[in-house]
Amino acid sequence: MNIRVCPNRSARNGTWQVSLDRHQVSFRSEAEARAFVDLLQSRLAAPHPLPREPQTLHV
DSSP: OOEEEEEOTTOSSOOEEEEETTEEEEESSHHHHHHHHHHHHHHHHSOOOOOSSOOOOOO
């Protein structure tokens, strides 16, 4: 996944944008945008164990 932080050039209100491949998320400040990226990267890097047994759906 390509992650980029840059000023939102299409808005003149000083917002920042995080680009996740083709998706963009806007933030009020660069600090908020970078905090989001840090959290996202830590979650992506976290271990994700697979379940050992298939789970059944209870409907």
